[in-house]
Ligand code: SF4
């Protein structure tokens with residue numbers, strides 16, 4: 001098939017996906033997490049469109065996703081795993097070891113960072129993880145560059161037999177740019193067939209061999225630090241200055257514009273670092289021998305800066321010249337560059353528009369579950385987890401959120417802490433279905449083993465809602481929509497040793513509160529109990545066309561505007577009317593779930609009367 005290159009307007013994650021399929025990636029795995037989620041779904045899109053015989057998979061968690069793709073690389077195929085930065089923590093054990101054992105086929109680990117952080121627990125810098133694992137990391141500044149870097153990553157991975165990390169950030173993942181398309185290089189065209197060569201001294205290396213592998217890894221790193229193809233780019237070699245700015249990632253794209261806007265393009269040398277670790281030895285030497293003053297601008301941690309060890313000449317995060325926290329927005333970089341060059345910043349300081357606090361959707365089944373939890377255990381300790389249900393915070397039904405799966409282990413921690421006190425609070429943990437499969441199961445087994453007296457409410461909305469409705473192991477669907485073997489949640493829970501496991505409908509508030517009270521009672525006297533709150537995500541039901549019963553509601557004149565419903569139920573469709581002093585229901589927002597019928601203590605929320613009465 002003849003291919004003519006053309007340009008396509010692509011989102012960063014789509015560009016990365018295209019880079020993967022164009023470079024013959026034969027296996028791509030992932031666990032969804034913003035800002036990385038669209039990478040795998042876009043690979044699936046190309047796979048379907050071009051009928052590519054590759055394996056794509058939403059795995060149960062990042063560690064599993066990593067290990068599947070890594071095994072593929074061990075057979076000589078090109079593979080990739082994608083995740084968000086906190087997901088890399090889950091896969092950290094596998095990453096550290098894979099760096100020692102090395103690869104056969106190219107293996108790209110895509111870890112998307114979230115400076116800001118817009119939708120993450122931390123602003124951690126995946127480049128630090130690459131540094132700790134001792135693998136090279138590439139830092140794209142734009143969608144087009146991200147796609148090019150996939151190609152570079154595969155070449156680097158195969159040249160040095162190492163996993164290579166690609167670290168896009170939110171702005172690269174979610175911005176759009178014209179990207180040059182190339183030829184799809186399916187695995188067969190690369191003449192690749194899975195062929196695993198047994199070598200237990202490498203693939204199952206004992207500690208003695210691991211020492212040897214570490215020596216080899218150090219040798220690889222020093223060669224990678226001298227590799228010409230990934231050397232920093234000197235963007236304005238015409239400058240004859242003693243001042244230089246060094247940058248990477250999306251900050252480098254902003255810095256180019258800023259230097260031009262401030263008329264500094266001719267007078268301040270600018271270097272874009274594409275591979276922040278290991279930093280090129282020749283570059284480090286020439287930078288330090290040529291320039292008297294150097295400003296390093298990078299998100300999020302000073303990875304480049306730490307490797308440029310001359311503290312007298314380097315300005316950056318370590319001496320406070322560059323902010324250490326939050327996203328490096330263009331206006332922030334402009335101020336820092338202007339100060340460094342001794343000129344005045346020209347862009348006005350923008351005051352951010354006032355935002356609305358995030359809230360669960362109108363009609364979200366989690367809101368109903370949280371309302372019931374507070375009724376069943378009003379003075380309880382509520383541990384929770386990562387997902388849209390974290391917004392149960394607004395309903396005061398979430399007291400703790402640490403990381404994936406921690407709702408259950410933290411519940412255990414609270415139980416042990418209060419164990420010897422006369423009055424022990426009820427402990428209710430909430431976790432989403434996908435998160436339960438991801439990291440909740442081992443914690444539940446531990447809790448059963450220790451006979452932790454708590455109630456676990458699994459908020460089962462039949463999808464991974466927060467990241468765009470990817471399937472869970474219970475959905476029974478693959479990334480490409482084919483049928484898989486669904487995992488039965490109740491059987492799994494009972495298999496963990498739970499003796500009290502019931503499924504309830506959170507929309508049926510009265511029955512659900514009763515079910516929860518029964519579970520709380522069981523947990524006080526006998527041991528851990530699980531309640532599965534099952535109702536599909538309201539957005540997913542609309543997307544998949546599931547028929548749902550609609551209950552139109554209205555607020556009667558009995559409403560005295562006390563605000564109980566807005567404070568304790570917090571449905572965004574319930575609005576305060578400043579004129580009447582009462583609450584009304586915004587028909588444009590209301591999803592007609594009918595749950596609020598049980599919320600108003602004065603019975604002022606009623607089923608809407610039809611014309612027939
Ligand atoms: S609907 Fe009921 S709870 Fe809400 S403000 Fe009116 S009286 Fe209060």
Ligand code: SF4
Nearest residue numbers: 571590591593594596
């Ligand atoms: S029916 Fe009530 S709870 Fe449901 S979306 Fe409408 S206002 Fe909110």
